Amino acid sequence: MKYWLLKSEPDAWSWDNQVKEGASMWDGVRNYQARNNLKKMKKNDLCFFYHSVTEKSVVGIVKVVKEYYPDPTDNTERFVVVDVKATKKLKKPVTLYQIKENIKLKDVALLKQSRLSVMPIKKMEWNEIIKMSSS
DNA sequence: GCCAACGTTGGC
DNA sequence: GCCAACGTTGGC
Numbered sequence: 001m002k003y004w005l006l007k008s009e010p011d012a013w014s015w016d017n018q019v020k021e022g023a024s025m026w027d028g029v030r031n032y033q034a035r036n037n038l039k040k041m042k043k044n045d046l047c048f049f050y051h052s053v054t055e056k057s058v059v060g061i062v063k064v065v066k067e068y069y070p071d072p073t074d075n076t077e078r079f080v081v082v083d084v085k086a087t088k089k090l091k092k093p094v095t096l097y098q099i100k101e102n103i104k105l106k107d108v109a110l111l112k113q114s115r116l117s118v119m120p121i122k123k124m125e126w127n128e129i130i131k132m133s134s135s
Numbered sequence: 136g137c138c139a140a141c142g143t144t145g146g147c
Numbered sequence: 148g149c150c151a152a153c154g155t156t157g158g159c
Contacts, residue, residue, distance in 0.1 A: 007145095031154075033154095052145060056145085096146080114145060114152080114153090115144050115154080
């Protein structure tokens with residue numbers, strides 16, 4: 001089982017949208033590195049749902065319910081989607097600022113590659129962010 | 136195959 | 148709203 005972080009601008013697709021829609025496609029990825037990460041996702045892997053730009057916080061957790069298949073919104077047929085479903089809202093959002101402040105999270109991909117929208121999270125980092133969200 | 140130009144993202 | 152960082156495109 002692996003852990004990931006999915007980034008979205010809340011204006012385009014927010015946590016509330018995700019909760020309302022239930023299982024839905026994570027579409028619109030147009031970056032090869034992000035696509036490669038999507039392809040590595042397995043059913044039941046867990047992903048943090050991160051709001052960029054306005055909130056800059058991890059707000060919830062989604063679960064992969066369907067592994068990758070071609071992105072129907074991509075007419076070049078180069079990119080893929082997975083289906084994800086909201087499973088849990090964090091008790092308290094974990095902000096980018098808090099992540100930066102935490103020495104254990106200094107290597108998290110979010111800080112190094114701010115533009116990558118789908119990235120892996122180490123188990124230790126996952127646990128740490130969970131801990132921060134509940135205290 | 137290199138690299139300049141351009142477009143987009145996202146933090147501040 | 149600005150701008151740095153990065154990815155992509157296209158001319159050579």
